[in-house]
Amino acid sequence: MRTWRGVRITCLGVVLLLAAACAREGSGAGDDGPGGSGGDPGPADPNGVVLRVEHVGGFVAPAAxxxxxxxxxxxxxxxVITEGPHLAIYPGPALPNLQQQRIPLDEVDKLIEQAQAAGVGSAAAADFGRPSVTDMPSTRFTVSSATGTEELEVYALSEGTQGAGGLTEAQRTARTELQKLITVLTDLAGTLGPDTVEAAKPYQAEAVAAVASPWQADDNGIAAPPEVAWPGPALPGSPAAPGLDQGCVDVRGAEATALLDAAALGGAAAKANARTPWTSGGKRWLVSLRPLLPDEAGCADLPVD
Incomplete structure (x- = not known):
């Protein structure tokens, strides 16, 4: 399935490079190393999304x-914020493994060009077909600039490149190009060179969205983790989305610091995991934690598709 929205993308690099050049001319500051801005204030909206790849849809639980x-x-x-490797343990960590890197503005333009070459934001998009598998998520590619936003959704992208039926050889080839793009975007050191990319470090969220539902014991005989007192606003909060019975609260400031410390693997408190019963208002709650990204303000910005 292909979904297009907005107007045709033009080259973002010219806009970004001109903004960077004007800022440097006004400040007189120089470069301060890989990914550094050298005092350059950068684009007017530093939290604007230029490129995003995400999974949407599929047969998954609403909280997930x-x-x-x-x-x-x-x-x-x-x-650049990516999701790092998952730990193969049960129960899993309470927080996703988000990693942050930084690249120079001219390298952002190179990533835009590679995305367009792979078919994202192209007026003559390839036919990606639809493999004969069910309940799989789609992969959504988003390219944004000052002139608008383009989106491309491809159903069951990885399954379609792993031999699933219902696709022509040309459709498999087109899907492979998008898979290569994901590798390009998630291996920046290999794509741009290690001296160009700031070393990855854990993403430090300023706020966390918490999706809560009544806690229930597993039916697999595994003992429940110890209870932990909930440090944030009273649970369950407001409905997370229309038609869902989960609530959601935004956790900020000192409460967010306490929550992240309790939920971080190896943190100072490090006492919560994905199955922890959090206590609030005399009840126990199962809470799915989602660090908010720079372009997200709260629960209302969580993905619902």
Missing amino acids: RLTRVPIVTVYADGR
């Missing part, structure tokens, strides 16, 4: 859909 994070997001100021 609301709290899943994009595969990769590239921001207008050169920040």
